[in-house]
Amino acid sequence: MIELLYWEGCPSHPEAKALLEQVLAELGRDDQIVMTEVRSDAEAERLHFPGSPTIRVDGRDIDTMGASGRPSLTCRIYHFPDGRVSPVPSREQMEAALR
Amino acid sequence: MSIALGTETPSFELPGVDGADHSLDDYRDAKLLALVQYCNHCPYVLAWEGRLMALAGDYADRGVRVVAVNSNDAARYPEDSFERMKERAEELDFPFDYLFDASQMLARALGAERTPEVFLFDEQRRLRYHGAIDDSRDEAAVATSYLREAVDALLAGDQPPVTETESVGCTVKWK
Numbered sequence: 001m002i003e004l005l006y007w008e009g010c011p012s013h014p015e016a017k018a019l020l021e022q023v024l025a026e027l028g029r030d031d032q033i034v035m036t037e038v039r040s041d042a043e044a045e046r047l048h049f050p051g052s053p054t055i056r057v058d059g060r061d062i063d064t065m066g067a068s069g070r071p072s073l074t075c076r077i078y079h080f081p082d083g084r085v086s087p088v089p090s091r092e093q094m095e096a097a098l099r
Numbered sequence: 100m101s102i103a104l105g106t107e108t109p110s111f112e113l114p115g116v117d118g119a120d121h122s123l124d125d126y127r128d129a130k131l132l133a134l135v136q137y138c139n140h141c142p143y144v145l146a147w148e149g150r151l152m153a154l155a156g157d158y159a160d161r162g163v164r165v166v167a168v169n170s171n172d173a174a175r176y177p178e179d180s181f182e183r184m185k186e187r188a189e190e191l192d193f194p195f196d197y198l199f200d201a202s203q204m205l206a207r208a209l210g211a212e213r214t215p216e217v218f219l220f221d222e223q224r225r226l227r228y229h230g231a232i233d234d235s236r237d238e239a240a241v242a243t244s245y246l247r248e249a250v251d252a253l254l255a256g257d258q259p260p261v262t263e264t265e266s267v268g269c270t271v272k273w274k
Contacts, residue, residue: 075269077142087142
């Protein structure tokens with residue numbers, strides 16, 4: 001199962017969803033993406049949500065480094081190997097998680 | 100709702116990471132004053148941080164002052180506490196003042212909504228450009244550097260080519 005957890009207060013989830021759909025199509029997969037909106041601090045705690053967007057494949061976060069972040073209604077930070085910082089995971093992170 | 104173009108800079112007196120309090124009057128000699136709604140925790144801020152630092156450095160000797168202002172609720176977002184602001188500024192050697200708007204008064208006076216969000220004021224301290232630093236958080240994809248172009252135009256005595264853009268970033272974290 002592929003889940004995308006998001007918080008409306010952060011504008012990054014549409015871009016993350018579009019990229020995820022693109023990667024899935026390129027890999028020839030027709031999985032449905034289960035979208036879950038996180039609306040409160042309590043939900044963030046319950047869902048172990050370290051920020052928006054959070055993508056899990058079969059329950060495993062595609063960015064294991066950031067998965068243990070403090071549950072919070074916030075934009076999530078993704079660190080790329082070249083030192084860049086992004087509010088959206090990289091295509092490579094998605095591909096690695098889906099292969 | 101953000102202040103309209105032409106609006107005067109709201110007055111303020113806020114503590115900076117340098118240990119001093121800073122008021123609007125401290126910047127009276129600046130030809131241009133860019134107040135940038137800012138914070139530590141937002142990935143959009145971090146993505147644009149290098150470009151804002153470069154801009155502040157590039158124009159420092161031309162009378163342009165960049166001032167970053169963090170108004171976020173640090174109780175809910177501890178990364179944005181004053182102590183963490185000091186750490187961040189020291190770690191990166193920010194070439195701009197970094198002020199803590201704990202009461203959120205300045206953010207409310209500006210009508211700020213996002214981080215990062217630029218409010219560029221001219222020598223008369225009237226708002227001349229409001230919005231994003233440029234048109235892409237991915238530096239390699241930038242086609243138009245709104246803030247640089249506005250600064251260049253104003254320094255040359257011209258109108259900024261673009262005066263308002265949409266700020267893309269995290270929401271200001273209100274108390």
